[in-house]
Amino acid sequence: MIGTVLVIMFAVLVALIVVSRWCWPLPPQIGTRKTSAPLVKGETTVLTVGTFNIHRARGLDGRKDLPRVAQVVSACDVTGLQEVEGVTLFHRQSQAERLAKQLQCEVHFSPTRLRAFFPERGNALLSQWSITAWRRQPLVRERLRGKGYRNFTEYTVQVGGHPVVVINTHLSKPEGKNTGLEKIVAVFMRHERAVLIGDFNRPPGHESFACLYDTGAIDALSSEDSQRVDHIFVRGFQVLSSWALPPGPSDHPFFAVRLSL
Numbered sequence: 730m731i732g733t734v735l736v737i738m739f740a741v742l743v744a745l746i747v748v749s750r751w752c753w754p755l756p757p758q759i760g761t762r763k764t765s766a767p768l769v770k771g772e773t774t775v776l777t778v779g780t781f782n783i784h785r786a787r788g789l790d791g792r793k794d795l796p797r798v799a800q801v802v803s804a805c806d807v808t809g810l811q812e813v814e815g816v817t818l819f820h821r822q823s824q825a826e827r828l829a830k831q832l833q834c835e836v837h838f839s840p841t842r843l844r845a846f847f848p849e850r851g852n853a854l855l856s857q858w859s860i861t862a863w864r865r866q867p868l869v870r871e872r873l874r875g876k877g878y879r880n881f882t883e884y885t886v887q888v889g890g891h892p893v894v895v896i897n898t899h900l901s902k903p904e905g906k907n908t909g910l911e912k913i914v915a916v917f918m919r920h921e922r923a924v925l926i927g928d929f930n931r932p933p934g935h936e937s938f939a940c941l942y943d944t945g946a947i948d949a950l951s952s953e954d955s956q957r958v959d960h961i962f963v964r965g966f967q968v969l970s971s972w973a974l975p976p977g978p979s980d981h982p983f984f985a986v987r988l989s990l
Contacts (some may be wrong), residue, residue: 753843754878758865760837773889775969776858779805779985780926780959782899785814786824788978795824797978799831804936805985807886809897809926810853812948815840818848825853835860839882839897841867852897852927853883859887865915867908868900877901881913881927891990894920903937914940922965922990928981930958949986961986 779802786793802808817821822830829836837860840851854860861869862885867878881898896917900910910929917925924945931937933948933955942948942961949961949968959981961971966988974983 730813731781734855740759755843755865755866755880757867759863761862762860762902771856774800774891774990775987776806776888776893777804777809777985777987777989778895778924778926779983780811780812780897780928780961781808782928782959782979782980783824784812784981786978787980789976789980794978795827796831797803798824799828801974801978801983802828802831805855806857806888807895808855808985809895810855811897811899811928813838813851813853815819815851816847817973818847818873823851823853824854829855832897835862837884839863839865839880841880841899842878845953852880852899854882854884854897855897856884856886858889861885861887866912867896868912879909881909881916883916887893888990893990894923896923896925898925898929900927900931902930903935910937911940914944917941917946917962917964918944920964923963924988926960928959932956932958933960949977949988950984953984954982957982959984963988 781802783798786795786798788794810825812822813825821840825838835856838853842850864883865880866927867880879900881896884895886893886895898913917923946962946964949963950971953971953973969987969989971986976982
């Protein structure tokens with residue numbers, strides 16, 4: 730009897746280990762939200778947009794510290810986050826949702842994969858303005874092995890009564906393969922006023938960006954680090970200024986721009 734119980738317990742343990750290591754991609758999904766009063770009061774034609782690969786809030790010192798990530802992104806109206814830790818056995822809310830609670834802003838977490846049936850990794854958008862619609866699109870998985878699932882999410886944000894499209898993504902290194910950038914650019918170019926942000930895993934001027942530059946998209950961070958892999962592209966905006974903060978709370982710098990509609 731004891732031997733049977735031990736065998737069953739061992740089989741359950743093995744099954745849990747296998748399930749915990751296996752990842753599944755998520756299908757496309759569309760969502761809308763009721764239009765509410767903007768969190769930032771009054772009309773405006775200026776907004777600040779940031780992009781930050783937060784590395785699951787693990788800083789260069791090896792510590793996970795969400796409050797210092799919150800301090801970095803608090804200066805922006807809208808921030809795209811990448812490498813966000815999602816829901817796990819130990820956390821019922823994603824890191825993005827916990828950040829939004831600290832910052833008192835709207836949030837949307839866009840998981841790229843399920844692990845042990847939990848949406849445990851992905852990207853997110855924090856916004857001081859109402860997010861009225863979103864559309865998540867998975868990208869082609871680039872490796873037959875590993876966990877390299879990617880996506881991009883298209884948001885409609887109401888900025889002082891003006892609809893603004895924000896697209897957030899995290900791409901793999903190009904390595905001569907289709908990473909889905911062309912698909913993202915096609916969506917980006919459908920909008921007269923749009924911002925494309927994220928970790929593209931390639932520096933400015935990379936040959937794969939030709940499809941963006943050829944359409945007249947503006948590299949809003951052109952004056953920042955020439956070796957950066959994080960980008961903010963815009964169309965239908967005037968770029969007023971840009972700035973960056975060095976790695977520390979994450980292994981990536983933080984980048985932001987001030988835009989005029």
